[in-house]
Amino acid sequence: MKKLLLTITFAALTIVSVLGQSRALTFQEAEKQGIPFQKLDSLYKSAIHSDATLAVFKTPDQQTELQHAYVKLLQDLGTYLRDNNFKWETQVRGANRIYMQPDGRIDYFLFHFPEGQLTPEKEQQFTQLLNRFIRNYRFAITAPEKFAQCSAVRYSDN
Structure with a gap:
């Protein structure tokens, strides 16, 4: 039964990737939906790694280019949120893990905000806007394989 469930989960992940349906979820919601980050990490190679042979972007120049593209993504997201009247109202700390296709399309954007930083309504608004943002966003660089940052x-x- 466990093997069947893993096969179904893998098939569902493959279908989402093929259809290009980007998804923004909290880490907890992804876990509930059967797509924990550990599973995604097995399907997407790390963009950078302390062992360059395990990374998609191996050279210092590639890593610098990745860093610039990642900063651009976060800046573009900030502009999109502002243009859609989203206000943080205070500095909010969080974490994210973004899973991308080689052509820069975003498959999954997982995020986490520590409890108490956002109201449930504010987090829901962020999730809705983030889902709209990533639907058509292309990361500024491409790669030879799927990767995560x-x-x-x-x-x-x-």
């Missing part, structure tokens, strides 16, 4: 983040209205 994660970081701690600080969001604010500045």
Whole structure:
């Protein structure tokens, strides 16, 4: 039964990727839906790694290009949120892990905000806007294979 469930989960992940349906979810919601980050990590290679042979972006130049593209993504998201009247009202800390296709399309954008930083309504509004944002967003660089990038983040209205 467990093997069948893993096969079904893998098939569902493959279908979502093929259909290009980007999804923004909290880490907890992804877990509840049967797509925990550990499973995604087995399907997407790490963008950077302390062992360059395990990374998608191996050279210092590639890693710098990745860093610039990642900062651009976060800046573009901030602009999109602001343009859609989303206000953080205070600095909010969180973490994210983004899973991308080789062409830069985002498959999954998992995020976490520590308890008490956002009201449930504010988190729901963020999730809705983030889902709309990633639907058509293309990461500024491409790669030879699917990859994931994660970081701690600080969001604010500045």
